[in-house]
Amino acid sequence: MANDKIQLTGVEVAKHNTKDDCWVIVHGRAYDVTEFLPEHPGGQKIILKYAGKDATEEFEPIHPPDTLEKYLDKSKHLGPVDMTTVLKEKTEQSPEELERQERIKEMPLLSQCYNLMDFEAVAKRVMRKTAWGYYSSAADDEITMRENHAAFHRIWFRPQVLVDVTEVDLRTTMLGTKVDIPFYVTATALGKLGHVEGEVVLTRASQKHNVIQMIPTLASCAFDEIVDAAGPGQVQWLQLYVNKDRSITRKIVEHAEKRGCKGLFITVDAPQLGRREKDMRSKFTDPGSNVQAGQETETNQGAARAISTFIDPGLSWKDIPWFKSITKMPILLKGIQRVEDVIKAIEVGVDGVVLSNHGGRQLDFARSGIEILAETMPVLRKLGLENKIEIYIDGGIRRATDIIKALCLGAKGVGIGRPFLYAMSAYGLDGVDRAMQLLKDEMEMNMRLIGCQNVDQLNPSLVDVRSLYNHGNTPSDSLALSVYDPLVNPPPRPKSKL
Amino acid sequence: MANDKIQLTGVEVAKHNTKDDCWVIVHGRAYDVTEFLPEHPGGQKIILKYAGKDATEEFEPIHPPDTLEKYLDKSKHLGPVDMTTVLKEKTEQSPEELERQERIKEMPLLSQCYNLMDFEAVAKRVMRKTAWGYYSSAADDEITMRENHAAFHRIWFRPQVLVDVTEVDLRTTMLGTKVDIPFYVTATALGKLGHVEGEVVLTRASQKHNVIQMIPTLASCAFDEIVDAAGPGQVQWLQLYVNKDRSITRKIVEHAEKRGCKGLFITVDAPQLGRREKDMRSKFTDPGSNVQAGQETETNQGAARAISTFIDPGLSWKDIPWFKSITKMPILLKGIQRVEDVIKAIEVGVDGVVLSNHGGRQLDFARSGIEILAETMPVLRKLGLENKIEIYIDGGIRRATDIIKALCLGAKGVGIGRPFLYAMSAYGLDGVDRAMQLLKDEMEMNMRLIGCQNVDQLNPSLVDVRSLYNHGNTPSDSLALSVYDPLVNPPPRPKSKL
Amino acid sequence: MANDKIQLTGVEVAKHNTKDDCWVIVHGRAYDVTEFLPEHPGGQKIILKYAGKDATEEFEPIHPPDTLEKYLDKSKHLGPVDMTTVLKEKTEQSPEELERQERIKEMPLLSQCYNLMDFEAVAKRVMRKTAWGYYSSAADDEITMRENHAAFHRIWFRPQVLVDVTEVDLRTTMLGTKVDIPFYVTATALGKLGHVEGEVVLTRASQKHNVIQMIPTLASCAFDEIVDAAGPGQVQWLQLYVNKDRSITRKIVEHAEKRGCKGLFITVDAPQLGRREKDMRSKFTDPGSNVQAGQETETNQGAARAISTFIDPGLSWKDIPWFKSITKMPILLKGIQRVEDVIKAIEVGVDGVVLSNHGGRQLDFARSGIEILAETMPVLRKLGLENKIEIYIDGGIRRATDIIKALCLGAKGVGIGRPFLYAMSAYGLDGVDRAMQLLKDEMEMNMRLIGCQNVDQLNPSLVDVRSLYNHGNTPSDSLALSVYDPLVNPPPRPKSKL
């Protein structure tokens, strides 16, 4: 058992710098992780890089603060370190990093951002490469990720005019909660990669704009931190990756309900977290001099997979009754991708579904949520099931017109994830606040222009979806395109060798 | 009350340069705008920039000359200023502006312009950035604006041959007026941004080519100036933004009728003027040293919204009888966007509609006028309503083939806006004259080539619209495209650190 | 009357260098064109440029050699000039022309050209700008010209395998003439712009490969020269622009029949020759110092219109019986563009049609010949008319696969124009020879690969045309694209002025 009184020195810690004797410092305290090394979900390599050193900066964004408490036996907690005695590594900054520092100095004013894409543009310039890699990457050729956005562009409006739109009301209810505008902040992992405070920034912005935040299982902040950050009456939902160990899952669900969460969103599209090559490529590092050309021992998996080994690929429809037995929260299935499964969801008696492909991060060539919605609602209406559950979509929403299209087609609301992460990464709370305000401004204007006074008036006759199913203009396959060697016209006459 | 005899000096005016005591000079006369500041539709900031100074250059293009007469109490008119005593600010020209001056020197000869796009290309090079920003911008991602043009490209001809086309007659009638070619000059705001004389340039060109000009509510010239510029027998129409204060609207309409306007076009697609981000971005200026990074107090709205706060978002079908009661002019609804509303228009007894999305400046993803037309006419024919009203379209017309396509599909005529603005901005009256002549030459030739002797012979069998509804090739979303970070192939092997 | 004995001197001719007294030298002889100036179809300006000078180089390619004989009264023929006394103008070569000379030196070997596009690539590099402009230009935005080629790309093969294709026979008959491969050299104007010998080069290549040449009305060579260049038994057709003066037309037709032409192809898609803006732009020249900015008196029309003023726009179906009365040659209508007109052609009793849009040079957005063919044949088959006439197409053919597609869909053969002009312009007779040989090689191979032993076996089941009518991927509108100013993400933060 560590003694908080007696401080360790950096010199002492530095001695334990091998695979067989490995100490690391996190937040000013030393830990003996020698025995834990083989169990680390992210692999040993990343820990050994910090053997005998301060690992705080690397540890921080991808572990909730209570991680060491929970997963490392108390006997391995070695107590406080006198940080003045710890050598600060002069991390020579790469040219890339120096360029990033320059870009940060030239960061546009927040008031120069006029739409959600602008935040992404700024975030791309100012975020660390690996953080950008984690947030922006998606599965395989990232075709589904781009399709999510592109699909909205195949839906056109049929606006009605000469409607009195002096007053426009954007409010609606989601699972009984009144919200000011029909979007919620969907769950995204590892918020501290983008902002030092992590997900609580989104909590505060959600409160200001009276929208619901869905708390991610893989948050950088601890669940309780995020709940504590909520204001009085503020509603939050829980996103759940189901653990192979159901008792852990039960504990999480019961705790969330106790803390006041108003909805349980079970992720069903991620029995295994996707391979995201940009994420992997952005984390590839110099393997050092002992690596032979063409060989390397350990494959870098990217952040996504490192943190997700606990997820149960065995989760099935049979588990739903159990969930209903352990909570009174409304249960929703997040990641439904075909109308047949929407009908099954109604049959098993859940309260809603999110039509989603996980932001394009799981199965490439999965269809967009908006296309699944357009396929689903006519079938439900035919079966008289359209009011049995609440249907949400997420993926690719960047404009209020996207939200309006979803509502016209029958969605109760939409989830927005990456755009708020980018706004947060670039400008913190002010950024998320402005992003939400821009959406509100856009939506109020566009409700007027489409001729509707409130969201209940949005209906399928206001949109033309005839081109939606036409995937002729599929986003390009960058890798194949860049590899293709186009034919060329004849080169100049060969020079005679004479 | 100002005394025209006693001249103020620049020094005197310059003292009143604060929010609480704000004078400005316009056209050589001083005005006390202190109390007016909070009411200024364009915001206080833009006025305060000129507090104590000469604001004429900024004021001129975006306010009709009678604005101060109308909106500022006479007691605030301070009388003439001795302009020799007013300090001329040495406005240091930006590198951008210097480049523009260079481009003006290299402006192509008018005879080098062979089509309407050419004028746009020249205008883009020689117009001030903010003026170009106002004219060329459109809503959100400007997809509808580009779709307006692109939609014509999905309509193909089925020409007939071996018709005697020695004589080709382009003439038609619009609301009973004989015109030489089936287009009219549609209403566009702020003509003085492009040319010092403003809309009267278009009046003169319209007279020369015997086409109708629609006078915009938001003209830079005063309404009467534009009417006065018309030649004997020249026909003009009035475009109307309906004021919240109907008595003002009534006055405008009655005055227009009295001055001889032959048609009243009520704009119904603009209960609120659209957000146009290029316009906003082009007006963004240095907020000065007292602005903190990431914060700014006032959002710049662009020219469009600044000038449009009076428009009534409450305008509805119920108002139409009132309009019929106050004027004998034919009444047309400008901005109808679905066949259901065309039928309503027939039911309320107006004389015509313009199928239009406001040049793509209002609701992005509104469909093009030509597509709405192709949807509308078969329905009307089925209902036997095709001759009840006159149907016009505008948006995206750049070639005579576009006009012919619209007429084949049932339009009485088409409105053309931006192309004439660009021709005027680049070359003044000569430019507009040539632009109209080019259209006539194209149309005469293309009527021959499609095998029709006059516009009445144009009919649906001459076009193939099967691809019109296919939006698979939607104009790209520049912002999203530029933000997307394409996947890359493996980079070079990392250098060993040894 | 000129005296051939007495030679004029250059000094003497040079005196007559004004509008009111204008002599020019052509091929060593002087002509007084003062009175002819206003009648010159190409405008006065171009002649005045050579007033008092030798105009041979400019005159040569665009006038058949007998032009002056035919159109200038003998009294204006002033007789031979002592060319040693004529000042040679040192034409300072433009940088553009010098670069072209460099490109000619680096011209690829003929054996480096592997397909028809390769000749076009070489021609583009080595032809004079104006000649390239005339050959390569098309109507308006050149969308139909590109669509002609692109349409073939929307037709896919359904090849059959395991057919004995040891022997493959490419031969067929056209209007009764046996040819070695199912294409003919279609009529194209002004051959001497590309090659000093002009159309006779194509005559010789056609003989070698036993294909038919269609002789153009607007040839650079005289009609008789082209006929004289033919070998024994070689078959030629006549393309006819119908003159307003039918007696001239009659003379041409009767003469052609007498000289052995085996088919009369009446052009019906050109009541007026199209505006081709690249052609116009490439001929635009320095208007000199007396031209005011923004003004010019005479519009340059490009070569096409200058040479075509005689064409009768009054030609109609009523004229066909007359043609049948003056010739025994089979009569075909070149430029039919819809199935309705094919049926009319059968009704009036002509022998065939060419489904064509004139190489995209007339009406932009006319459909491709191959698409009209695919529309036409099923209708004819339904009516039992499919064998009543021979149907040809032209436009966009670059590969043997294109020929095969046309034959599968029911064409008797295809016309190829520009590709042979380009091959001729780059490499003369050898070029055309190789171009034809490449097509033969391609076709023999592709007949094997599609599993057919001869052209009669080609049939509609071998192609998939489901995408043919889908114009979603229309060739882009270069002018509009280059003018569009894409939205941008936020620029860097403005620098403080402090």
Add this chain to the structure above:
Amino acid sequence: MANDKIQLTGVEVAKHNTKDDCWVIVHGRAYDVTEFLPEHPGGQKIILKYAGKDATEEFEPIHPPDTLEKYLDKSKHLGPVDMTTVLKEKTEQSPEELERQERIKEMPLLSQCYNLMDFEAVAKRVMRKTAWGYYSSAADDEITMRENHAAFHRIWFRPQVLVDVTEVDLRTTMLGTKVDIPFYVTATALGKLGHVEGEVVLTRASQKHNVIQMIPTLASCAFDEIVDAAGPGQVQWLQLYVNKDRSITRKIVEHAEKRGCKGLFITVDAPQLGRREKDMRSKFTDPGSNVQAGQETETNQGAARAISTFIDPGLSWKDIPWFKSITKMPILLKGIQRVEDVIKAIEVGVDGVVLSNHGGRQLDFARSGIEILAETMPVLRKLGLENKIEIYIDGGIRRATDIIKALCLGAKGVGIGRPFLYAMSAYGLDGVDRAMQLLKDEMEMNMRLIGCQNVDQLNPSLVDVRSLYNHGNTPSDSLALSVYDPLVNPPPRPKSKL
């Protein structure tokens, strides 16, 4: 008869360096090829380049080792050469080659390759130009080659969720053989162009991953070498180009059966090997000083045609019974391209077909295997024939999602060719090993994400093929695109000459 004891000297060999007396050295032995010159399938020119010299480097990759034994009479085998006496030509390396050497030094680590495209990208950088030209080239405009890949992008998934996918089984059987994953290594020619060991590298990788290798007729390695390289129990198939001399074919088939091959794949899409222009262009060499501009005597055919003159274009359905009579191996037809031929194949009683267009190397605009499959299966099901034969496809497969799509649509498995060649060319056996492993990893993950536990569960309801037949987005025609000269806006005003 050569005497192995007496060694020839380089000086002696060098004397025989003319067309009429031509010796060459291969692998340290001299051969008199004077009489063989006219019979050489690749043409005389390439041999004469090495007259009197060592031709090993050129000879090696494109001839199996037993070639000289088989095809050159023993009397022409001149025996060993003292290689120390042979002048090594200082082959001055081209700048291109030097750049390639640089790129090889910077070759990425194998672990930096995350997908099959990555190997192609590396191979493109490090392969010799001619080898890359041979592997990567395809027919005509290479549109079918690219369509093969692109077609998969028009198929989208309809994944099912909440299925227990803890265990995922990728195994299947092909022609009775159990394999670990449903792909086989399809036959590709000239393996030594990419790797010094040739096809045996693929044999070894196939063994490791328990997949089947199809042995190519045109392998660089001898057939027996490839069979010898197989491990115990490893299954191989034979790809067969049918020789005009059926006795040779019989010998090959009987030998293969004797050596244990378990399937005979008769190529039916190549009665003549295709023209591949990139291949031809990459082999074009300086024709020397005696070549006149614009003329050359011998057309370079590229590697493909040089090696394939023996193939029988007379092969037809009538030959199938004979094949059945000479072997007990299952017989499959490789290169079927329409459903009608699939039905014929069932009728003649073969065991399977490969729906394939030969990697786009034969007939351009042939449809992709996946599209033919989607056309075929519904027809077979309707006829009750879907289980009569095994159906494979190849072409364009780069991702496990592609494999899954093919299996959903009814394929038993897929063939993969070029990707393994590229992996081999870049990284040898390790490369192919990793490429296969990556596919396995992708497939295991994607099976989970689509909600299937084994390949038998894959079915048509899991894919959306509505866009598959839409060829609106055809890969571009690089040659035509690069030749097209886009219209431009007006250039600057011409400078006055004053």
